Amino acid sequence: MKKVLINLALILIGFVIYFLQANFFSWFSIGGIRPNLFVIYILFIGLFGNRSMGIVYGAVWGIFLDLIYKTNVGINLIGLVLIGVIAILFNKNFSKDSRITVMFMVFGTTIIFEVITYFITYMLYSINVEVLSFIKILIVEIIYNILVTIIIYPLMQKFGYYMENEYKGNKILTKYF
Template sequence: MKKAVTIFILIISFLIIYFLQANFFSWFTIAGVKPNIFIIFILFISLYSGMKPGIIFGILCGLFLDIIIGKSLGISAIMLGIIGAIGGYFDKNFSKESKLTIILMVIGSTCVFEIGSYILQTIQLSIYVEIMPFTIKLLIEIFYNIFITIIIYPILQALGYRIEDIFKENKVLTRYF
């Protein structure tokens, strides 16, 4: 029951983030670039709930984004699924205690998402490759994502430990012989 309530809360959180991304952050752009909070959200889910829920939630959120605002179906789903897998890998191999580690994870995830999306869009939509404008957009988005991560890190960490307790139940059985 706790997992179902948590998943419902995560879905509501995703919808709130979607409306923030679409409406609020469109006022605060630099060179037409706004932060991609979905990367932070999926990374957060996979860091605290594990690889499998992170991948599933990333793919489902990506499909929703592709259907609502995407130019083509599947690119965001694939890339957010990859971010979920990366977050699951980071969960097993790195500490979530350090703010610097989380910031480096956000930088890496943003780079993977944007570069992968750009490559897939170039292949699928046959667009011309422009390296310099893409690099500028990537750097601005990384800056934005870092800034937002620094601001909301304490909230994410507190909520993350609650999610971790629900999704990663201690399955160790002790027996005394």
């Protein structure tokens, strides 16, 4: 029952993130650039959930965003699924207790997501490659994502450890002789 409530809370959080990204942050955009909250969201789910949650939520929200933004289905899908896979790898190799470590994770996943979506968009639409404007957008979005991560990290960590405890549990077996 707790897992169902956690998944319902994650779905509700996803819709709140969508409305924040679509409406609220449009008022606080810097040069038309807004933070990509879904990168942080999928990274969070991949870090604290079980092995497949980051991938599944990345796929579901990727399809949702592709359908809402009326882009070809697959651009956000591929990027967010890859973020889910990377989050699982980060969970195995790095500690999520440190705020700085999580900031570097957000830094890396934002770069990977934006480069992949830019490359896929380039391949599908044959747009001109404008490296300088892409780098400007990337730098502003990275700074924005890191600032948002700094602000919401305590909430992320508290809910994340609760979620991790429910999904992964304490698997340590102790033997008393």
